[in-house]
Amino acid sequence: MKIATWNVNSLTARLQHVLDWLIANPVDVLCLQELKMTDDKFPLEVLKSAGYEAAVFGQKTYNGVAILSLAPVRDVVKNIENFADEQSRVIAATIETPSGPLRVINGYFVNGQEPGSEKFAYKMKWLDALHAYIARELAAHPNLVLLGDFNVTPEDRDSFDPVGLKETIHHTTEERDHFKALLGLGLTDSFRMFEQPEKSFSWWDYRMLGYQKNRGLRIDHILVSEPLRPLVKSCVIDRVPRKWEKPSDHAPVVLELGAGA
């Protein structure tokens, strides 16, 4: 089965891209971030016609996340449990697979703007709360995938300019320590289980010909729990839709899981 993540930067603006991409890439699960719409505006019927049901946690103007799935989803949880958050950033659901139930946790992590800012402090508190939440979820659901727009480059090789951007947003030691702490729970960055091209990125700034110059960052990730590790067949970034007209600034990342033993 295939599971993907894609920050679409407004589902209103990108619905046709999502539908076109799903026809070319009929993944079992697609996690979306930055819907920038309320639940009542979500195109449930159109996606149902495409074969997908959806769990949605929307918000006006900013944020908003959804899980699209061919198979039924259950036990939907919105936001980080025990963390008061006005922003719609996390949605979790369980999906039945040939290898048993799979917990999917889709996150639009806080951007943080600039180290030292209020938004950065919010990012750190949010990451603390997420860590505790994921620890609890792992105890309850051995087969777990945490994916989405993490807004963190895990390592220098995940940035087009690690020297020039040292300790700036997405590159700080604190952010990377939080990412490592998630790995410390037993999660694995599936993309790095495989040899990958140099300068593999998932986001490119719209400005200054960022994509054309491959001035990007790898900030969209798919982490898998220990029991899933042996099932991981591939993890790739699909740059194709980034070349389409009026693209999202992010590319989809796709994980392939084999059947269980």
Added chain:
DNA sequence: ATGGTAGAAAATCTA
């Protein structure tokens, strides 16, 4: 240190 682009929304805010 500023600006460059995109989206939502209605002047800026977020990224």
